[in-house]
Amino acid sequence: MDIYIKQAIIHQFSPDDTELHLADDFVQITPKIEEYLRKKIERVYSDEAKTGQLGAESPFLDLLTDDLLESSRKIAQVWKEEFSVSENLKTNDLIFVHFEKNGQEHLAFMRIALRENLVHSQTDSQNPYTLTQNNLPSAGSAPDEAFILNRFSFKYHLIEKRIKYNGAFLHYFSDNLLQDNPRISAKKSIKAVEQTAQKIAEKFNQDDFQFQSKVKAAIFNHLEEENALSPEKLADQLFDQNLTARLSFVDELKEVVPEPISFEEIDSSRQLKKFENQKLSLSNGIELLVPNAVYQDAEAVEFIQNDNGTYSILIKNIEDIQTK
Incomplete structure (x- = not known):
């Protein structure tokens, strides 16, 4: 700067x-x-x-x-x-x-x-x-x-x-x-995005760990590529199969964040760091920290839903393992 x-x-x-x-x-x-x-x-x-x-x-x-x-x-x-x-x-x-x-x-x-x-x-x-x-x-x-x-x-x-x-x-x-009404901070705006997305997902029975991970990945990708967040673009990505959910998400989010969230002149590094990894806590006590690029690569990580309703996670093509 x-x-x-x-x-x-x-x-x-x-x-x-x-x-x-x-x-x-x-x-x-x-x-x-x-x-x-x-x-x-x-x-x-x-x-x-x-x-x-x-x-x-x-x-x-x-x-x-x-x-x-x-x-x-x-x-x-x-x-x-x-x-x-x-x-x-x-x-x-x-x-x-x-x-x-x-x-x-x-x-x-x-x-x-x-x-x-x-x-x-x-x-x-x-x-x-x-x-x-x-x-x-x-x-x-x-x-x-x-x-x-x-x-x-x-x-x-x-x-x-x-x-x-x-x-x-x-x-x-x-x-x-x-004597002015400023826009809420980018930090609070992104929090509103997460909360609104979860609310709409719950309403349309889409709220699971995969959707929550999808929200984090979408926020990260938009910030990294555009340094901004558009409610319409996020809606198209998060609720691509449900027009009603897309419209509901945009309408409800704009009540809190009426304008696109811009990082013009604002350091976005803290938000990028927050969303750059997917953090998963499993019921058996295992915790996973997976970079977004790896998480979204089917050749690297695969989530399998078993017949009994449980999940299995398959991590593929590991060349080396180290303890830290």
């Missing part, structure tokens, strides 16, 4: 007085700072991010100017008004980054909750551990919340957490700050 950090500024929110401590200058971008910010940004382009596109009349866009310092102060103030009603407040760094990705300008706003950590001090052997405040999490962890906006297309990626207020849980970021 080609990311070039141009500017960064860090404000801080304190739960003690629910006030902002606004910085008045930009962060000096050292190699370590650049690496930290870049890794945090990369984690936002994940299968857990919601996606959307702000319209030209979006009130959030009114907060943006060409001056990152001015924009960050405006956004931080609006954010504070919405976030400070939460019943569980912590000290947070509010990191604003102006960066370039694939030749286009982007704005990142990341909320990072600071931690308390114990550190080892060699000056006092009786009390070697000291509690330190305001510690940053590692660079490899995802931000607690993050919003990345393409300044050209107004497309965005959002990782948000609900806050609790008066006993209710609120999506304060998308509902109040953005």
